[in-house]
Amino acid sequence: MPAVKTTIGRRTLGEVIKRLLLFDLFKGLFVTFSYNWRALYEKREGGNPNQAIYTEQYPLERPRVSERFRGAPRLNLDPETGQTLCIACDLCALACPVDCIEVGSIRREVREGEKVNKKKVLTTFVFDTSRCMFCNLCSEACPTDCLELTQSFELAVYHRSGFRWDREMLEKGIDYVRYAK
């Protein structure tokens, strides 16, 4: 197995001379100065690793959020009827490691065409985002693609109670205050 090059052994003459002339220190200075110099004239583009300045100025420049990002939860609605997709099966609540989901449902007669079926219907849905660890297990357990973790990531609120998202919030999403500056 190869060993890394360590400092064992005597220095060669070239190394001694380099050391006396402070080459090691100047090499580092050169690296940092080249960054400083490039930062002064290069056009800036946030988040590009090939440029001298990497900073994204977050509230001004919105970050690129990937498609698979697991952020704020959402309850999807049926795009045709506008009804919730949730069938109140409670699988998400069972899958959750931190018990942050509460599903409330009642059994009720639902008219489907001409038949009248007794069916479980969603009443309340509480999602505690302060406890959630965004592991996606609930969304994976959902049989109807109703519960989903979306790309919005600004979940800060001014009060603890704001972390408890009810069904309405989950279906509409919360109103963010977008800071322009």
Place this chain on the structure above:
Amino acid sequence: MNVAPNNQIPNSQGLVKGMHEQEVEIAPGTLFDAEEMVINMGPQHPSTHGVLRVILKLDGETVRDLDCDIGYLHRGVEKIAEHDTYAMITPYWDRLDYVAAVSNDLCYVGGVEKLLGVEVPRRAEYLRVILTELQRIASHLLWLGTHAIDIGAVTVLLYAFREREEILKIFEDFIGARLTAHAFRIGGLWWDAYPEFDKRVRDFLKILPGRIDEYETLLNANRIWLSRTVGIGILPADEAINLSLTGPVLRGSGVNYDLRKAQPYSAYPEFDFEIPLGENGDTYDRYLVRMAEIRQSIRIIEQALDGLPEGPVMAKVPKVIKPPVGEVYFSIEAPKGEIGVYLVSDGTTKPYRMRIRPPAFINLQSLRRLSIGHLVADVVALIGTIDIVLGEVDR
């Protein structure tokens, strides 16, 4: 010989009473009879890497004795696991070594798969290797930055974080989270690679070697860096083994023990890579070993990308995971050392017992051995060189 009375030592809540005898007893009335100073480093100290509390017994600035006080971040993950189903435990593993979440996931998921006897698809194994090696690079970069900032080179931290950020972006696109990834599921992966994954990773691997050269220009030959690391905290190979250290701390002492070679798992036998070893076992060697490991990880990822097979990424695993009665130990080479899981199944959906072998916790015990006799400034460097993460130490 006279002994300095114990009650002269400023005692902080009796915490140092259990500490060990002094190396040399000090006679009163001498130049050196000044009381030893007990100083608390942490848990709110900028360079204890989290909430580690180190109680230092100082003679001037020389460390006479040292005691680590841990547990500020204890969550009881092992107990929590007894109440959760197998699938629900995975996200908790992200939060052990939270700078190397993907590696932790691989360990746990691999353990459950071993218990179940599930064969993971080859494509999934390859993707796992790619992600785990990227995580190793990210973890080593974070270690490099924090280690350098402890010794005073602030700029390296920012450079290292820039490259780590690129890895996190790749993770975000692949897994959906940056830090606490929840990368793997039992039986494979939840998501297949996204279309540009190959290109993104290759682009990153193209710029990374140049950047590593940059860090090494700043540090490798720098006389200040050398004087701060060479000969500091020398750990001979036999002592390192006796302390049951693993990972770069062990390999820095010249012991060739890497689970990827010694006890191959996942797709690692199919790749060609080398295990970098140190010679002197000092802080500088551990630094070099980690830098060399980053380069080896690049090699592995390139090979894995070249040979990435087609196929499914998820094995056929029942929705409700009910392993047979039995027990299993599975361990992998995490960036910090051997992370292992010991699972006891009683045939139900929840493990009867889960035990974690935490590398950072076990490596941390070498801190006392390393730092006695060095100066306060070296303690900071030594905490850095062991590369601890308190999420894993305290569990």
Place this chain on the structure above:
Amino acid sequence: MMIDECGTERQSVLRSSIINSQFINHQFNMLGILTTLMFVAPEWVRRWTKEPRGNAFWAEFVLWPLIQILLVLFIVLTIVAYLVYLERKVSAFIQARLGPMRVGPWGLLQPAADGLKLLLKEDIIPLKADKAVFQIAPIISVVSALVVLAVIPWGAAWATIANINIGLLFVLAVSSVGVLGLVLAGWSSNSKYSLLGALRSSAQMVSYEIGMGLSIIGALMFARTLSMSGIIDAQQADGVWYVFFQPIGFLVYMVSALGETNRAPFDLPEAESELVAGYHTEYSGFRWALFFMAEYTGMIVTSAIAVTLFLGGWQFPGLNLITNKTVFAFVSIGVFAAKILVLIYLYMWFRWTWPRYRYDQLMDLGWKWMIPAGLANIVLTGIWYVLALPKSQGGLWGFMALKGDRLVPTKWGIAYFVATGFAVTIPIIWIVLASINRRSRDFNLHAQRQLQIKLRAERLQRHSEPAGESAS
């Protein structure tokens, strides 16, 4: 209201904070006086100086210096605030960041916002601290840094507040008082981190002051005066900046100045990764800002001395073409400031590139490299100087000539001094130091210390055995 066992203590803290608020108001009044003076003073000066009785005493020794002092203080403190901004920007650009961007365009108003924040912050004094000393310490620190500004030749003609003939000695003497402020701060905080920081800083500053003092002597041999303006004039008369005569002196001075001002890689007293914040761990609000001001003023002062002594002060080739006296004075101030800025950029550049030395290594560097190098430089410079004296005074080649009442090197003399400085002095000192310090790498502080402890204990035991209990 909550009353606890520390009620009395709380009250006294409250009282002291009231006193402090009065103090701040007083400062605001001072600000008013300052602005009044700035606008009205020139009128006064004219009136006083044109007085028919010809009594120019007040104008010369009171009013004009006062105006200069206030102007310099105002400008320097503003520059100090913007040096912090500059430091943040430079560090950001070096580290692939942007730095302050949010307050004003490109964050230009950040110093004002920071200053306001620090003024409005609560002044926390730890309960167990020595209050009086704790309050005085930052003032000592900042005053000793600011007083030095009086003798610095900011520009030609009227731009120096006090052109005293022992200017350089004054600078060294006063700036060494600054260490007192740090020691008092560390001690009075009653915190272990502060104490360790103060111990480190006192040892460091005391030892690097020696190197600093030794390094300037070579240049003084050529200048033959201690007056700051006199040194600049001497460089003009000799026709060369002393950095070319004294490369080693300049190097030692710069390194010692880094150590003296506690800048990286010698920022041990406040090494944040080891000692949290060193001697000012317990300070907050404006008292902390005073330390900060002292540090940056110290940077300006040490750079100014370096510029004066080695880089020709406010001189620059071609500057003599300006005939208008006022314009010349302003341009000279600009040149001086530009030279200082270059040096300060060097300071920042070093800080954000290199790691930090350890305490014992720092002492090593100071005592084993800087001080011997300074000493050797004095000896060698003396030898070169004596050899170059005019033949009438016993020199060998007569590279110097008497011009007026001072010795000035001829053209060959300049070449001779530059050549000896670079080609002979540097290698000699380098080789001598490298050979005497060759074994210093083996030096193990821990082993040495253990040995000393053991020997001392043995000796003490030997002494105490026959005498019984009477060992002291």
